[in-house]
Amino acid sequence: MTETAAHPGDAHRPRERVRPQVSLWLPPAAWDALPAALLLLNVLTTRAPHELPAAAALTAALALPLLWRRRAPRAVFAAGAAAALLQWLADVQLPADIALLIALYTVAAHSGRRAALLAATVVQTGVVLACLRWTTPGAFPTPFVAATAAVLAATALGLNARTTRAYLAAVQERAARLEREQEQQARLAVTEERTRIAREMHDIVTHNLSVMVALTDAAVCTQHSAPERTAAAMLQVGETGRQALTDMRRTLGVLRTDEPDAERHPLPGIAQLDALADQMRAAGLPTRLHVHGAHAHLPATAQLTVYRLVQEALTNTLRHTPAGTRAEVRIHCSARDVTVDVTDTGPRRARPAPTAPGHDIPGHGAPGHGIPGMRERSAAYGGTLRAGPLPARGWEVHTRLHLDNAAGAARA
Known part of the structure; x- marks a missing residue:
């Protein structure tokens, strides 16, 4: 499917084919399975037939536990360390040793500092043993320094990931608490405003109705003996009613978004x-x-x-x-x-x-x-x-x- 030209002048331009976007997102289980699959594939393609059974078994023992590293990081690390010890005793060098660094990172990222230091010590001990056995005479420092740097990097990255995750969790918890507090304050403000309006309405209605009742009673009593006083009283009743409506409109105006500015209805003082x-x-x-x-x-x-x-x-x-x-x-x-x-x-x-x-x-x-x-x-x-x-x-x-x-x- 090709794009059409948006304007007549674009008719001679080459048309670009629309390519679908591919998402690189994978679930965590797939990321955990990927290193194991690559390490097993490496052994299967690089080892001689007579070395393949032992190398494949040791690689599987080192790499396959990584599938459960997020759920049981310490158990996975212990399994990897035991497989590495068997590898060392069998005198078999494997690139699958990198699985032990991944397990070390997971322990540092999901456990405490004490567990991370203990795991790093175990891996560092393995580095010393491996360098003593498999390095040529006089070449010990270079692989030892490189492997030690890898151990330190895996530990530091794991601890940093744990700190970052704890910080993000604290920020999210603080944001949720702040949102709850804001909702509570908003509810309290609404309650206080309702109480204030109810108090204002009580004062306005009670006062003005009491005055209007008194004026009406007086007008009834004087309607025959003093008609002019009756007329004055009824005029006052009307004035009082209009004042009550004005006060009520001002008080309830805060509930209306289209109400004019409060300065048009100044508060009594x-x-x-x-x-x-x-x-x-x-x-x-x-x-x-x-x-x-x-x-x-x-x-x-x-x-x-x-x-x-x-x-x-x-x-x-x-x-x-x-x-x-x-x-x-x-x-x-x-x-x-x-x-x-x-x-x-x-x-x-x-x-x-x-x-x-x-x-x-x-x-x-x-x-x-x-x-x-x-x-x-x-x-x-x-x-x-x-x-x-x-x-x-x-x-x-x-x-x-x-x-x-x-x-x-x-x-x-």
């Missing part, structure tokens, strides 16, 4: 607490806000934590206190920490002390995530949340966020 207080007043909870110290230098994540803590505390007050309750928020900002205090004047008996973990307001029977979520946010900045009734009346939520805590920036 301390500057937005005034709007939050206005929203709570409109819902029927008179709220006073006091912010002491500059807060422009605070990280966005820290400001978001402060905002969510205040939002959750006010939402709990709105949900669990009767009409006429007042709330007060005090924020103290410094270069190293931020203190958050939220108190109200609700009846002390209205909300029992939080003795059962996992409940927003113990005694209501249904497990919630409000106070536990507030504790998690505070703990991310090394703080401890205190939530409970005041000595006389009312409820207090207090925490201090440490801005130099490294975990806060990563987990808030």
Whole structure:
């Protein structure tokens, strides 16, 4: 089959015949059988008929064990050394002695250094005996040096192959361990992100729905006596719903690849607490806000934590206190920490002390995530949340966020 010309101008060029590529890859068993086959072929083609039986038998004893050298390197070497000793006793010189060097290389490559040195000593002893018997007088140094160099080379190559194989195995094991660690870190990151989103969604939904319920109840009560207040309340309900949708879209936007840049939906912070207080007043909870110290230098994540803590505390007050309750928020900002205090004047008996973990307001029977979520946010900045009734009346939520805590920036 010939190649066709790609262009008309190539019509006069000689066509090249496509030759199939031949792979030189052979299985390990074939490579182990190759030396034995070559050594036996050499004996069969070079020895005289009267020398052939002994030479062929000794060559087979030296070469055939190489077929199992990878599975039992020490046994194969011992068999080869015994065959070499018989060869020396029978006074038969054979090129098959190279099989002993191959066995020595295998021992060095697959066994420890002690076994390699012992095998090299055995082969070197055989070199001395062979040179003493088969070299002519005065010619001992040259074959001895050449054979000794071959022994050293086989040992060194085997030890180097063993070291290289151990190094590659260590690299592969390290790569596999690193891959497992990366997968674990990715799973942990996904879990942390899911927890963060769930906490954000809880705060957004709980707060805004509580405000909308309070506004709706107020609108129903005033629909006949004060229609203008009913209209204002319903307008506030709509505004609150739109704000909730915006917050939810910003929070869930990280899950969408086509979501616009987060800067189009900035995170709420301390500057937005005034709007939050206005929203709570409109819902029927008179709220006073006091912010002491500059807060422009605070990280966005820290400001978001402060905002969510205040939002959750006010939402709990709105949900669990009767009409006429007042709330007060005090924020103290410094270069190293931020203190958050939220108190109200609700009846002390209205909300029992939080003795059962996992409940927003113990005694209501249904497990919630409000106070536990507030504790998690505070703990991310090394703080401890205190939530409970005041000595006389009312409820207090207090925490201090440490801005130099490294975990806060990563987990808030």
